[in-house]
Amino acid sequence: MSTRIFGSGIKRREDPRLITGEARYTDDIKLPGVLHMAVVRSPYAHANIVSIDSSAAEAMDGVVAVYTSEDIGDGLAGLPTAWLIPDSDLKTPEHPALAKGKARYVGDGVAIVLADDRYRAQDAADAVVVDYEELPAVIDPEEAAGEGAPLIHDDVEGNIAFRWVMGDREASDAVFDAADVVVSERILQQRLLPTAMETRAAMAQYNPATQELTLWCTSQNPHIHRFIISAVTGLNENKVRVIAPEVGGGFGSKIPCYPDEALVSWASMKLGVPVKWTETRSENYLITIHGRDHVQHVEMAAANDGTLLGVRATVYAGMGGYLSTAAPGIPTILHGLLYVGPYTMDSVFCESIGVMTNGTPTDAYRGAGRPEATFLLERMVDNVAREIGMDPVEVRRKNLIPAFEDGYEVATTLIYDSGDYPAAFEKALDMAGYGDFRAQQNSAAAEGRYLGIGVTTYTEMCGLGPSQVAGAVGFQGGLWESATVRVTPTGKVQALIGASPHGQGSETTLAQIISEELGFPVDDIEVIHGDTTETPMGWGTYGSRTTPVTGAALAQASRKLKEKARVLAGHLMEANVDDIEYADGSFSVKGSPDQAQSIQDVALMAHLAWNMPEGMDPGFEESQFYDPPNFVYPFGTHIAVVEVDAETGEIELQRYIAVDDCGPQINPEIVAGQIHGGVVQGVAQALCEGAIYSDDGQLLTGSMMDYCMPKADMFPNFELGETVTPSPHHPVGVKGVGETGTIASTPTVYNAVLDALAPLGVKQIDMPLTAAKVWSAIQDANGQEKPKRLGDLLNE
Amino acid sequence: MQVAITVNGVVHERDVDPRTLLVHFLREDLDMTGTKIGCDTSQCGACTVHLNGKVLKSCTLLAVQADGAEVTTIEGLAENGEHHPMQTAFWENHGLQCGYCTPGMIMASAAFARDNPGASESDIRHYLEGNICRCTGYHNIVKAVKQVADAAAGS
Ligand code: FES
Ligand code: FES
Numbered sequence: 011m012s013t014r015i016f017g018s019g020i021k022r023r024e025d026p027r028l029i030t031g032e033a034r035y036t037d038d039i040k041l042p043g044v045l046h047m048a049v050v051r052s053p054y055a056h057a058n059i060v061s062i063d064s065s066a067a068e069a070m071d072g073v074v075a076v077y078t079s080e081d082i083g084d085g086l087a088g089l090p091t092a093w094l095i096p097d098s099d100l101k102t103p104e105h106p107a108l109a110k111g112k113a114r115y116v117g118d119g120v121a122i123v124l125a126d127d128r129y130r131a132q133d134a135a136d137a138v139v140v141d142y143e144e145l146p147a148v149i150d151p152e153e154a155a156g157e158g159a160p161l162i163h164d165d166v167e168g169n170i171a172f173r174w175v176m177g178d179r180e181a182s183d184a185v186f187d188a189a190d191v192v193v194s195e196r197i198l199q200q201r202l203l204p205t206a207m208e209t210r211a212a213m214a215q216y217n218p219a220t221q222e223l224t225l226w227c228t229s230q231n232p233h234i235h236r237f238i239i240s241a242v243t244g245l246n247e248n249k250v251r252v253i254a255p256e257v258g259g260g261f262g263s264k265i266p267c268y269p270d271e272a273l274v275s276w277a278s279m280k281l282g283v284p285v286k287w288t289e290t291r292s293e294n295y296l297i298t299i300h301g302r303d304h305v306q307h308v309e310m311a312a313a314n315d316g317t318l319l320g321v322r323a324t325v326y327a328g329m330g331g332y333l334s335t336a337a338p339g340i341p342t343i344l345h346g347l348l349y350v351g352p353y354t355m356d357s358v359f360c361e362s363i364g365v366m367t368n369g370t371p372t373d374a375y376r377g378a379g380r381p382e383a384t385f386l387l388e389r390m391v392d393n394v395a396r397e398i399g400m401d402p403v404e405v406r407r408k409n410l411i412p413a414f415e416d417g418y419e420v421a422t423t424l425i426y427d428s429g430d431y432p433a434a435f436e437k438a439l440d441m442a443g444y445g446d447f448r449a450q451q452n453s454a455a456a457e458g459r460y461l462g463i464g465v466t467t468y469t470e471m472c473g474l475g476p477s478q479v480a481g482a483v484g485f486q487g488g489l490w491e492s493a494t495v496r497v498t499p500t501g502k503v504q505a506l507i508g509a510s511p512h513g514q515g516s517e518t519t520l521a522q523i524i525s526e527e528l529g530f531p532v533d534d535i536e537v538i539h540g541d542t543t544e545t546p547m548g549w550g551t552y553g554s555r556t557t558p559v560t561g562a563a564l565a566q567a568s569r570k571l572k573e574k575a576r577v578l579a580g581h582l583m584e585a586n587v588d589d590i591e592y593a594d595g596s597f598s599v600k601g602s603p604d605q606a607q608s609i610q611d612v613a614l615m616a617h618l619a620w621n622m623p624e625g626m627d628p629g630f631e632e633s634q635f636y637d638p639p640n641f642v643y644p645f646g647t648h649i650a651v652v653e654v655d656a657e658t659g660e661i662e663l664q665r666y667i668a669v670d671d672c673g674p675q676i677n678p679e680i681v682a683g684q685i686h687g688g689v690v691q692g693v694a695q696a697l698c699e700g701a702i703y704s705d706d707g708q709l710l711t712g713s714m715m716d717y718c719m720p721k722a723d724m725f726p727n728f729e730l731g732e733t734v735t736p737s738p739h740h741p742v743g744v745k746g747v748g749e750t751g752t753i754a755s756t757p758t759v760y761n762a763v764l765d766a767l768a769p770l771g772v773k774q775i776d777m778p779l780t781a782a783k784v785w786s787a788i789q790d791a792n793g794q795e796k797p798k799r800l801g802d803l804l805n806e
Numbered sequence: 807m808q809v810a811i812t813v814n815g816v817v818h819e820r821d822v823d824p825r826t827l828l829v830h831f832l833r834e835d836l837d838m839t840g841t842k843i844g845c846d847t848s849q850c851g852a853c854t855v856h857l858n859g860k861v862l863k864s865c866t867l868l869a870v871q872a873d874g875a876e877v878t879t880i881e882g883l884a885e886n887g888e889h890h891p892m893q894t895a896f897w898e899n900h901g902l903q904c905g906y907c908t909p910g911m912i913m914a915s916a917a918f919a920r921d922n923p924g925a926s927e928s929d930i931r932h933y934l935e936g937n938i939c940r941c942t943g944y945h946n947i948v949k950a951v952k953q954v955a956d957a958a959a960g961s
Contacts, residue, residue, distance in 0.1 A: 021897055028905030029893040029912060031840020031880035038839035129823065207844045207852060207906040207940050258842075258906030259940050291845040513904025513941050679900045686943030687903065714849035714938070722934035722944040727927070751943075 016526035016742075019679030022518045023533075033256040036211035036226050037288045044213070045074055047274055047287040048131035050121040050138045051296065052113030055147035055368035055707020056160060059111055059140060062121055067137040072130040074281065076138060078121045079108040086276050087242045089267060089332075092234075092486040093339035098172040103163035103366070105332040107242070107269040107276070113142070114162055114331030115368050116708060117296030119269050124277055124285060147368040147707035151328035152305040154367045162331065162366045169366040171329055172338055176346040176422065177322070177359035185320040185357040189311035193393040198776045199304035199382045201328070201701035203717055204375050208258020209289040210298055212271045214278040222249045223279065227271050229254040230264045231550020232510055234487065236542045238267035238335075243275050254540040257512030261691070262374035263298050264512070265552050266335035270297075292713050300701055301375020303328035304341060304382050310390035311357070314398055316405045320357030321349050323386060329364050330371035336485075337373045338364055343483045344379030344471075350420040351387045352431045352469045352645060353409040358421050368707040374552060376691055377752040380470045388466045388757035392764070402761070403444060406467050410435060416738040424471060426643045427737045427745075430671070434733045435467055438647035438669040441731055447651070455769060460654045461664075462766025466758040469645035472746035473558030477637050489555070490637035492546040493563040495524060495571055497630040499617040501610030503528075503535040508548015509560045510540050514748060515680040516556050522676050523561050523742060527568035528575075529595025529609045546633060554644075554746025557676065558737075563636035565741040570632040578616055579607040581623040642737045642745035646670035648689070648754040650762040656770060659785030661697060661763055663724065668754070669731040672747035673740070681747050682730055688751015689728060694720035695752070696759040700778045718778070767791075809873040813838065814882025822869050828862075829853040831869035832879060840880040840909050844938065851937030854910035855879050861917045863910075863936075880909035883916065891954050892916040901950035903941035911937050915951045924959030927952060 027033040052059075064076035089105040104110075108119045121138050125131035148154040154162075154169045162169055186192055212227040223245055229235045232252040240247040257264065270287050278285040289298065305326040311319040327341035346360035391409075395402035411418060413430035420426060439445075444463070451461045474480070477488040494506040505524055511517065521535040539545055548560070572592070579597035580587040589600040598606040607615075612630075615621065619628035651665040668685055675681045698718035702710045711717040736743030756777075763779050764772065771791035775783050810819045813836060820835050832838045832855070841864060844852030853864040856878040864877075883890045892912050895901065902908040911934075918925070918933050925933070930951045931944070939947060 019900075022900065024905070025897045025902060028902055028908050029880075029889065029896050030884060031838075031909045033905055034839065035842075035906065037843075038833075040837060129825065205940055207850065207904065207938065208842070209844070257904065259904040261940070291847070291850075513906075515900075515903065683900050683903055683942060683946060686945040687941045688943070690943035691940070713847045714845040715847040719849070719938050719940075721938065722948060723928075723931040725931070725944060727948070728943070728945055 015522050015532050016676055017674065019677055020518065020532065022515045023521065024515060024517050035208055035256045035258055036213060036228050039213060039226055039255060041213065041215060041284040044284040044286050045124045045126060045281065046128040046131040047277060047285050048123045048135035049119045049270065050123065050135045050140065052109065052116060052118045052120055054113060054142055054144050055116050056145040056162065057113050057142040058145065059109060059113060059120060060143050061141045063139040064121060066139065067123055067134040070130065070134045070137060072126040073134045074124045074126070076121055076123050079106055079110045082108060082276060086272050089242060089269060089272065090238060091333040091335065091338065093336045094484040094486060095172055095174055095338045095342050096484050098174040098342070100172040100338060101166045102333055103166050107272045115370055117370060118331060122273055122277065124281065149367050149369050149703040149707055150305070151303060151326040151365040151367055155326055155363055155365045162368060166366050171333060171364040171366055174342040174362045179359060182320060182322050182357055182359035186309065186311045189319050190314040191312045191394060191397050192309055193390060193397050194309040195389060195393060195774060197306040197308055197386055197389060199302040199306065199385065200777050201303040201369065202301040202375055202695055202699050203295050203701055204261045204263035204298065204301055205719060206259035206261055206263055209291055209294040210264065210268070210270065211288040212274045213284060213286040214274040215284040216278040216282065218282050221245070222251065223275055224251045224253065225271065225275055226253045226255055228257050228264050230260040230510055230512060230552055232540060232542050233508060233548055234550055235267055235271065239271060239275055242272045243279065251543045254510050260512050261376040262301065262378055262552060265550065266299055266373050295712050295717065296370060296709060299334050299373040300330070300370050301372060302382060303369065303372050306386055308386045308390055310394055312394040312398065316398060316400045316408045318353050318355040318391070318394065318409045320355060321387060321390060322359035325360065325362040327362055327364050328367045328369055328372055330367055330369045332371050334371040334373035337371065339483070339485060340374055340379045341382070345383050347422045347424055348380050348383035348471060349387065350422055351384065352411055352467050354411050355409065356421040369703060376688065377749040380749065381692065381753045381756055384466070384468045384470070384753050385757045388761060392761045403439065403465055406435065406465065410467060425640060426469060427640055427739055428735050429469060429643060429645050430733060430735050431467060431469065431645055434645060434669045434671050435647045437731055437733060438649050438667055441669065441729060442649040442665070442667045460656055460766040460769070462652050462654065462762040462764070464650045464758045464760065464762030464765060466648045466754045468754045469643050470750060470753050471641045471643055472554035472749060473638060473642035474553035474555045475641045476639060487549055489549055490635055491548045491559040491563050492633060492635045493560055493567055494546055494631060494633040495564060495567040497613045499614055501530065501534065501613045503530050505535060505537045505564055506545045507537060507539045507560050508546050509551045509556045511551050511556055514551065514556060514684070515677065519557055519676050519680055520561060520564055523564050524568050527565055528572055554748035557744055558642050558740060558746050559636060559638055561744060562638065562741045563634045566636060567632040567634035570634065571630065574626070575609055575612040577623060578626065579612050582607055582615060582621065639739045642740060644670060644672040644745040644747060644750055646750060646754065648758040650758045652759065652762040652766055654763060654766040654784060656788055659781035659788065661779060661784065663693065663726060663759065665726060665729065667729045669733065670747065670750050671733040671735050672745040673736045673743045674734055675732065676744060684747045685730060685751045686728055688749060689755040690720050690725060692752040692755030693759050695756045696777055696779060698778050698780060807870050809870055811869065811872050812876040814878060824868065824870055826869045827865055828867045828869050828872050829864040832864065838879055838881055842906055842909055844907065849938065851914055852907055852910040854913040854937065856913060856917060861914050880913060883912065890916055891957065892919060895950035895953045899946045899950040899953065901942065901947045907937060907939040911939065911947060919951055919954040919958055923955055925955040930955065
């Protein structure tokens, strides 16, 4: 018996093209005669556009044209918002591809320049003279929702785009009024810059003769891009081909359809030549969506014995200058529904207010709403523990939902699929040596060293999701996937999928599923994706859904083929189908093992069709649409150990332990990679990342020089463990794992730092926990006058 | 301006706009797109190549400054059709996901392991500060570099 391919950490088939530089990302693709597009962008966060003078730019060498929104006219419809949350009084202000009369954030497009070279296009963009009348700007979402804030869209009163309420306020009041303990905190989920290492890019080629448009772009969901580009250009959807070639990371930022993709399409249609645009990193920080941006007022109620009774929050979620593609769904459906977490807590209430601001539009960023929920829960659990004088681990142990195998309904109406939270929890505590830690912490304290530990237990909802649910919550699309398993006459497999992986290793993982199901050697299976003309329909790669949803479609398509193969093999061997046995890619007749047909033999005979059973069609190919019956709910426990230098405020992350359960692991190395990457992103939110705006709306962290990206030397080696609890409703039992790292790690490290600082009297610090902020908090808590730092002295 | 730059052993003579960055010269003039661009402030290291054997971020140099130099890019790292040991180590250790930082990571790491046999994990982590990866969390990159640095020490 060969080693099982399912569960084996084989090398990725993606890698040979990537480690040699042969892979082609969007900007690597060259077309003859291409024009480069540069965008003139508003330098003000909020300003009326008085006039635009492009004459100097138009006269420059190599410049073909300069266009403004007036030139586009109704050639492009506004960009749609595609998540229309019901019962929330949602407003969807117009989002034109180029600003009409008014710019609403720094970076809002005002004009485009087309030139024969990218340097010349940029020079000409700089030469376009725009006369602005600056208006007062607002960035903080709570402030933007308040009295007297500047109005950003005339048709969005009070800047409130939506108000979504989950739960019953009176019922919540009753629980909170009667509780022994109520803790509260104002939590700032700072804006984050997704920073996929490949910036966005788009190249369009319109063929006037066939009226076909091909758009290469950095997309996580080319079929959604096709749909939206068709809608905004007016081209029939079957005349639009969207290709997502190699894509260098997304983390949510390549889900939305942005103005730039629409603009290259329009310009190519207008000029009849290919048009290309590639974002610079500074541009990326200004115009590609940001993540998070919540101001949360949170409360948790508990009994004196540590029983958690309820949680509630008022959330001001910054939407930025326009509502991005999926933006309204993030601080609502993907956030509030997670308020129960892994606990037996049955009172939840959330009021989430989506607020227009003069910041960059926000949308899904790795975890999307769920990290913001998990953080507030885990933060409040630690606050409860401190308030009642109980070990935070004991509070969690006391409240964890006991193990269940098939369905557990919680107060937010979700039905968790399966879980054994206590098992993952105890395993992580063992790995961390939690029992000994407090003693170590005390002896370190005696030496004046501040150690801290943070423990997070989480579950999350991913593998999005049942389409019926998507429709009920206003998502303007389905959430199923489709896939085709096509076997050639010589027994080689092409699997075509509608999803669009961009770094997740899905070509490998999905090939492992097919190999397991059908017995073809994994190296004989190719997974093809990222081209709307070549692949079947799919809704894209996000929400940790490709392995669960596309994987299920492939497993089921493979099973259909296997059944066909069994019947055909029986026919060819002149045996009763019921007597056909399958093992390792071969069919044999029960009792006479010398008679066998390999899957390859059967595939060939199906193609030749010389001798088919009555009623069986020729060929060896099956397709499957798969709409998941429920979400999947991975879970786990993460633990961090930190040391804080009280003299400088610097934090050292000493250990990081993650025990995650995503069901059976198809490729454990790939799973580990997803966790490593997610943990680093989440830890960086706790420790260093954060977009900073000036009061007038300028992004001060507008380049990699100023925005703190996590580097290799901030981290120890990670210690990973797992438990395996299959999803009961999934054909191979798997759950998603792409976002658990960012969901669990931010509160883990935050709570560890606050644990270390507890003896110093520090109770709260807004993220990120930079050395300067930690140091200041220590000084404030001491009630001491702050000793002057060099920077202050220099400023005097 | 006229330049002659040897890239992966082949001399390329071109007339370039004097402000052309070396990375754009490679990507646009020579269509060697293996070298990537991840920032505009010389932080990310996606554009790392070897210039006369030394590690260089190719977005920090003008093509005219490289006139007469020998440049090795990711496309020229393999020899006789065999992956360079650092390429192999990245593959074996799952040191990449989306692959965008990878050419620069591999170029930087290959030179580092060559010059620092037996380097410790913490040396490696400090060295990699100039190369940013958003996907891998660095864990497996560090493992890959360590594997090659250890092998270099053993030989
Ligand atoms: S592109 Fe050269 S360092 Fe980022
Ligand atoms: S592998 Fe994606 S940035 Fe490093």
